[in-house]
Amino acid sequence: MPHDLLVLIDLSPARSQRLEAAGYRLHVTPSAAIEAVLTNGSIGFTAQQMTDVPRLGIICAQGAGYENIDLAAARARGIVVTHGPGTNDESVADHALALLLAVVRDIPQADRAVREGRWAQSRHPRPMLSNKKLGILGLGTIGQKVARRGELGFGMAVGYHNRQPRQGTCATYFDTLPGLAAWADFLLVATPGGVGTRHLINDAVLAALGSEGYLVNIARGSVVDNAALTRALAQGTIAGAALDVVDGEPLIPTPWLALDNLILTPHIAGRSPEAMQATLQQVLDNLDAFFVGQPVPTPVPELS
Template sequence: MPIALLLHVDIAPPFRAGFERAGFVLRPALRENDRSPILPEGDADEIQALLTIGSIGLRAEDMAAFPNLRIICCQGVGYEKVDLDAARARGIMVTNGAGTNDTSVADHGVALIAAIARNVVSLDRAVRGGQWQQLRQIRPQLTGKRLGILGLGNIGKKIAERCSAGFGMQVAYHNRRPRVDSDLLYCRTVEELAKWADFLVVATPGGAQTRHLINAQVLASLGPEGFLINISRGSVVDTDALIESLRQQAIAGAALDVLEGEPKVPQALLQLDNVILTPHVAARSPEALAAMFQRVLENLSRYFAGQPVLSPVPGMGTE
C-alpha cells in the first residue's frame, strides 16, 4: 500500500521518481516565502511520514493534526524546531541528514571568508559601475590569520582543515566542552575565542541553547579588524547587535548565509556595504542535495521495512 509523505520542503524533480518507485505518495504542503508548515490538501489521517527542515520543523500542536504520523525526516542536519518531546511521547521516529551536506557547507563557508576579507562583492559591483583606480583598496590576506570556530562539529572541522592546510591559518574553537579527538586550541568562552580570532565562523547547531551566543559583548571582543561568518543558523547571532556593530565599524565585516526570521531580511542590513548576504544556500550543491534526498529515502524505506534507520536524531533510538 502506498505511504503518504507530506512535504514541508520540495523534493527536487530529479529525485521524485525514486520516492515514488519506493512506494511513497508525495503530498506537498508548501507556502511560498514562508517557513511555517501547513496542513495538506485532503485528509491529514493518511499522512504517515513527513519531510521538513530544521528551521521549519514541526510543533507539538501541528503534530497533533496527524494521528497516523510515524516518522519525521529532516532533510539536513538541523532539527531544532521539531518538538522531540512530543515526538517521543507519540512514538514518532525523527531522523536527520547528518553527514550529507558537510562538504558543501564548509566550501561555502570558506568562500564567504575569502569574499568578505577581500571585499569581492563590493569591488565587483563598483567595477561594473565604472569605477577602477579609486577602489584599489588594501584588504587583509587570509594566509597566517587566526580562525575561530564556534562549534567544532563535522562542518567546523572541515572548515578548519581547509583554512589550515590551504591558507596556513591558526585555528581555535569553542564547544560546550573540549573535543578529546582534536589538538586544536580550545577557548573556554565565546568571548575568549572572539578576542583571539581574526575570523569568527559560526558553525554550531541552532535552537534555544545557542540563541544569541553571538551578542554585543562577543562582537566587541572580535573588534574592528575582525570578521564574522555565519553558516549555521540565524538565531545564533543577535541581529540588532550585529547591525549596530557593522554600522559603527566595531567589526570589519560579516558574511551571512543565514538570518533570524529568514527569508525576511532587515532593511538595515541591506543598506550596509560591509556585509555579504547569501540566501541559505550553503548546503545546496548538486552533490549535497543528492546525498540528502538519498538519506531521506533510505531512512524512510528502512523504517517502513522494520529496519533501523541510518541517522536518528540523538535520543530517538533506532526503532
C-alpha cells in the same frame, strides 16, 4: 502500496519525482492520511502538528539540524525522528571559506565597482587570509572541515569554543566565547541552532572580535543577534560579516540592505548537487527502513 508523505520543504521537480518513484505519495498540506513528514531543522514540526496527523510514524529532517522538531512530543507518541548528518558537510565547509574570502577581500563590492566604471576607486588594499587566526564556534563535523581548510589551505591558526574541549584536535580550546572572539581575526559560527545557542553572538562577542575582525555564519540564523550585528556593522565595531543564514529568514532586516560590509547568501551552503543528492538518498534510506520495519540508519540521538 504508496505511503503518504507530507513535504514541508522546497523540492525540485526531479527530487519530487524521485520520492514518488520510490513509492511515496507527496502532500503539501496535512491530512489524516499522512504517515511520514519531510521537514528540516529550521521549519521543524510541532506537537500540535503531530496531533493533526494521527497516523504519523516518522519525521525525517533533511540535513543535520532538528532544533525545531518537538522531540519530546514525538517520543511520547512513538514517532521516529531522523536527520541527515554528514550529507552536506563538505559543501557547507566550502561555502564557509567562499564567504570568508568574499567578505575579507571585498569581492562583491570590487566586482560591482569595476562594472560601474570605478576601476581605480576600487583598488584599495584588503587583508589576507593566510597566517591569520580562525576562531570557530562549534567544532563539530562542519567546524572541523572548515578548520582543516583554514589550516592546510591558508596556514591559519585555529581556535574553537564548545561546551567542552574536543578530543583529538590540535585546535586551541577557549573556555569562553568572548575569549575566542578577542583572539580571532575571523569568527565562524558552526554550532547547532536551538534555545541553547540563541543569540550567542551578541554585542559583547562582537566588541571582542573588534574593528578588524570578520564574522561568518553558516549554521543557524538564530545564533546571531540581528540587532547587535546591525549596530556592530554600522558603527565599525567589526570590519564585516558574511551570512548564509538569517534569524527570521527569508526576511532581512531593512538596515542591512545599505551595509557595504555585509554579504548575504540565501541559505545555500549545503545546496550543491552532490550534497542534495546525498541528502535525499539518506531521507529515502530512513523512510524505506522504517516502512519495512527495520531500524532507521540515522535516528536523532536519544539524549537530544
